[in-house]
Amino acid sequence: MADQPTNETVHTLTPAPPAASHAARISETPLPRKPKQDRAPEDDPGIWRMSRRNILWVGGWLAFFGFIVTSTIGALRYMFPRVLFEPPTKFKAGRPEDYVVGEVSEKFKDEKRVWIVREREGFYAIIAICTHLGCTPRWLPSDNKFKCPCHGSGFYKTGINFEGPAPRPLERAYVGIADDGQLEIDRSVKFLYEKGEWGKPGSFLEYKG
């Protein structure tokens, strides 16, 4: 701190010739101010006081991120196929009188993963996907139950779980009568017992014959 006064004196004593001569030159020749290319005019009041450099900077980054974002969206969309080569979820399952009362039909199990059960009062369709981890259970007629080979989950003929790790009953699919009198099953329409959907129309087809 003690040095500062001396510094100041030195500073004041030092002449500043460049500034002086510069000022002198300007006062001597009042040249019209050239508009600079990379700067907006100083009296421009607008919010668009942007230099060419700024516009290019913004535009460049916009283009860059625009490209990245659109190509990412495009790549994501690419992974969702439009056409599926899978069996249709809705199918006709033959005439209802061809089913025997009390029988669990495995006719459509391999192809459609659906059991069609004929009871005295009518039909219901059980989706053959174990509610534990998604394996295909087996219908064991001698034990009168569905049994999953993966982890041993067991289900009654109604689809209610009673043993093993399965946390909820098997799901039921839509069953109805098509215009031509055949049974019609739609796997994509599901009825879940735990949501109280087994009483809904479509979950059970009343049929006496």
Next chain:
Amino acid sequence: MLTQLRDQFRKTEVYKSIFRHSYQDTQRNRALQIVDNVFLHLHPVRVPRHATNLGYTWGMGGITFLLFIVLTITGVILMFYYRPTAQYAYEDMKYLMNDVPFGPLIRNMHRWAAHAMVLTVMLHMFRVFLTGSYKPPRQFNWVIGVILLVLTLLLSFSGYLLPWDQLAIWAVTVGTNMARATPLLGHEGPFGPELGLRPDNDVRFVLLGGTEVGPPTLLRFYVGHCIFLPLIATIFMIVHFWRVRKDGGISGPPPGKNNF
């Protein structure tokens, strides 16, 4: 005569342009030989004495990397006979195991190395945890390591489908059913139905290329297994090894303790 020829060869422009240093056993030459070679430079110039202490490092990271190389080579060899379509995949696997010369050897190498790699990655992680090698300045490398663990498991899982037998299909069915319950992304997960997700537009659909494990799934898993995941894993491995070097080399016992 031979010595003369060798000495003559060493004086040639070709030799000197490739091997820039003589074998004179000086500290500087040793270091330069490592640094100036594109393959050797991946290795540290100086290896600390404790790095050779297997009791400390278990060598699990190195073994994992070795297994990754084995898997890459055997995997490429397997690609010569394996076609990733539902029609051929299982047959090609059988063909490899029964009729291709050395086919069983290569496939078994690939299979066992894959199993071993999952194990060594976990043991490596365990060792790093036990020795506290995740602590600063190595926290970031621990994160990279966790990503590599996930990639290893994904590689293992995706490879599991490729034999296209019952075991493979059902294991992947079970595994990908978890994706149904992903929050916000799966059609059976929290907020899934509210966001309008169905079996044919959620994250599982992207993984499988359909609503169930089928031919598109095989192709997707194949591409992921052979191209996408190894590429990502390689990038993360580069960062992983780089960080080991930058964070002070292979971790060892605290300095001053001669506990080996």
